Structure formats: structure tokens, C-alpha cells
Amino acid sequence: MEYFPPALERLVEQFARLPGIGRKSAQRLALFVLSLPDEDAAGFADAIRQAKSAIHCCPVCQNFAEGDGPCPICASAKRDQSTICVVADPKDVIAMERSREYSGAYHVLHGVISPMNHVGPDDLRVKELLARVGAGDVREVIMATNPDTEGEATAMYLSRLLKPFQVKVTRLAYGIPVGSHLEYADDATLMRALEGRREM
Amino acid sequence: MEYFPPALERLVEQFARLPGIGRKSAQRLALFVLSLPDEDAAGFADAIRQAKSAIHCCPVCQNFAEGDGPCPICASAKRDQSTICVVADPKDVIAMERSREYSGAYHVLHGVISPMNHVGPDDLRVKELLARVGAGDVREVIMATNPDTEGEATAMYLSRLLKPFQVKVTRLAYGIPVGSHLEYADDATLMRALEGRREM
Numbered sequence: 001m002e003y004f005p006p007a008l009e010r011l012v013e014q015f016a017r018l019p020g021i022g023r024k025s026a027q028r029l030a031l032f033v034l035s036l037p038d039e040d041a042a043g044f045a046d047a048i049r050q051a052k053s054a055i056h057c058c059p060v061c062q063n064f065a066e067g068d069g070p071c072p073i074c075a076s077a078k079r080d081q082s083t084i085c086v087v088a089d090p091k092d093v094i095a096m097e098r099s100r101e102y103s104g105a106y107h108v109l110h111g112v113i114s115p116m117n118h119v120g121p122d123d124l125r126v127k128e129l130l131a132r133v134g135a136g137d138v139r140e141v142i143m144a145t146n147p148d149t150e151g152e153a154t155a156m157y158l159s160r161l162l163k164p165f166q167v168k169v170t171r172l173a174y175g176i177p178v179g180s181h182l183e184y185a186d187d188a189t190l191m192r193a194l195e196g197r198r199e200m
Numbered sequence: 201m202e203y204f205p206p207a208l209e210r211l212v213e214q215f216a217r218l219p220g221i222g223r224k225s226a227q228r229l230a231l232f233v234l235s236l237p238d239e240d241a242a243g244f245a246d247a248i249r250q251a252k253s254a255i256h257c258c259p260v261c262q263n264f265a266e267g268d269g270p271c272p273i274c275a276s277a278k279r280d281q282s283t284i285c286v287v288a289d290p291k292d293v294i295a296m297e298r299s300r301e302y303s304g305a306y307h308v309l310h311g312v313i314s315p316m317n318h319v320g321p322d323d324l325r326v327k328e329l330l331a332r333v334g335a336g337d338v339r340e341v342i343m344a345t346n347p348d349t350e351g352e353a354t355a356m357y358l359s360r361l362l363k364p365f366q367v368k369v370t371r372l373a374y375g376i377p378v379g380s381h382l383e384y385a386d387d388a389t390l391m392r393a394l395e396g397r398r399e400m
Contacts, residue, residue: 004294005254005255005264005265005266005271006254006266007247007250007251007254007255007266008251008255008264008266010247010250010251011247011248011250011251013247014243014244014247014248018229018232018233019228019229019232020225020228021229025220027291027294028219028220028291029218029219029221030251031264031289031290031291032218032219033218033248033251033252034251034252034255034264034290035310036252038252041248041249041252042249042252043214044214044248045245045246045248045249046245047207047210047211047213047214048211048214048233048241048244048245048248049241049242049245050207050210050211051207051208051210051211051230051233051234052233052234052236052238052241052242054205054206054207055205055207055208055234064205064208064231064234065205066205066206066207066208071205089231090231090234091227091228091231094204094227110235
């Protein structure tokens, strides 16, 4: 019999719902939170509530942003607003920004089309993307969904939807990751790397 | 530039304080919480507050328990209250209970003596242990702190403090873990296993 007081059990269950946190990690986290001083534990609870109430989706790119107006990236005059990089999740925006290479705008779909999980185009921010492209001023849409089956299908689906707008639609390059070894690359990646070879 | 709205950044920081959660995992968890429906995120925040307010230390064994009275283990007539197993943390009680082998009571120290981390005997629930043993009716105290330097030192220190009470003080056996291989056992464990060998 594992003895857990009900209030502790409920906290363990909350932690266990988080992605990548199993039952045992959840127990460890819940016990850690219990061992915190009262004000620190209250600070944690407040941070959840405040983030949830303060953070909304940017009306332009649909990324998480504070307040009602457009997010800093959409509002920035330094960013090229005529190029839209379409990603599945807010964390993909973080990854793209980390490269310091991209200076355009984003569009966050909040998921990918996945019939297995009952996610269709209507569950994603597709309408908003079409409205942005339809409003003109967009020259290029870069599909940056993950290179897996669902990400591919979503990119394909969107590129067809965007055809009538006569906008340039591109896809991130596939290839060998920088710093990795040829011998560890899988067949599909090698094939794509060969297909996408460029003159030196 | 990693763009994070302040309220989201604060939530990421809260998650990053948890043990075993790095900055990147914290981002993932914070974004997951943001993607939850409002009532689910509120439920998470409430679970933290409620656990913190409902859970107190059992006045007898110092383990986490709900309400003011003794915990279910200390209150149980089925448990041998004359045997006390001394552990460092509430999660060690969970581990002991999982073995289904122990039917005595516990005493949770809430830490181990660690001069490096400025934790002395006064920071632990040592007084409470002495009071329990001093009240009589205790026949055996089992030291079940971890078999590392600090756990050893704490067990040694407590066993000396308990000498005047003329109570039997024992230590969990060291040896090869069940199901493991001799070749992977470290020298110290093998030495202890040899020392502790028993007739078959």
C-alpha cells in the first residue's frame, strides 16, 4: 500500500499529466513543492494563474503574447513582415529565433493535421493564415512544420490552399544535420540530402 | 533573441526550479500548461495551494499527512508501533512501503546532517525522535538513511544519541542488489556484501 494523503495525491496527478513526467517524477516534484516555504509554493500557483490570464494569442501570428495587441515580432519594424514562417507550435518559434538567422514573421498553427488524434484543419489556425496571405503584402510563406508524416501532410495541405494567392511557398531544406556523421544518418535523410545537393 | 512574454518567463522560471527540470524542459512544461483549458490550469494551481494548506507533518512520525492528527500509519493498530524505521525523506517511506515487508512505524528526519549544505542536527526532526524513544514502548530503531557519506554519518550520530535509552539500534543490510550482476558491483558494495555474508 502506498500511502499518500488525498491532497498530495491530487498534486501528484497534476504533475503526472505534464508531458515527459511519469508517476515517479511526479511524486518527486510534488514532494519538492510541499517542502518549499509557503510563499514559494504560493508563487508557483500564482505564476500558473497569471500566465494563463495574461498570455493570449497574438491576433496576427497566433503565437503566445502578453496583452491584447500584436506580439513584439509582429509589431517590429525591423522584421520583414512580407515573409511568414509557418510552424506547428510556439516552441518552434523559440527554436527558429535561436538560430538568429530568420528576420521575417511567423504563423503558429497550434498543432498539425492528424486524423489519428482527430485534429483537422478547422482545429488549427489555418483561416487566420489564409486571411493574412489574402490581405496581400505577403511574398513568401515558408513551411517549417516538422519533417514527419503529419508535419509533411500539413505543409502539403497548406501549400495547396495557398496556391490561388500566387504567393511563393517554400519548405525548409532536408539534409544531414550539421556536426553529425554520415554513417549515422538514416536512409530517408541521406536520400533527401542527395536530392537537395548544391554546387560548391 | 529568445522572445518570451514576462508572465510566461515567470512560469518557466518556476518550473526550472523543480529538481531535475532544466531550462528547456521548463519551457516545454510552461507551454503545455498554457495550452491547457482554463479550468485545467486553474486546477493545477489549486492543487498546489490545497496540498500546501492541507498537508502537515504528522506530530508523531513527522511524515506528510492530511489534517492535524497522527498519520494513518501512526494511528494504525495493525502496525508495530514499537519499531521505528528512521528515514531521511517522505519519499523513502514510500519506497519502504512498496516492499510490503515492513509493518512497523516510521520517523522522517526531513534531511540528513550535511555540514557542506549547512544542515545540522537542529535542522532535522531529531528532538522528536528522542522524545518518542524516551517515552518508552520502543524496542528497536532501524536506521534506513541512504548508504552514502551523509546518510552514514547521520545514522552514526543518531545511534550514539540513542545509546542512553538502551534501545536496540539496527542498520539496513548492505549487499549486492537483487537481480544485479556481481561484475557490475563496486568494490565497497562487494566488501560489505562479503562482511555481511550469512550461513545458508
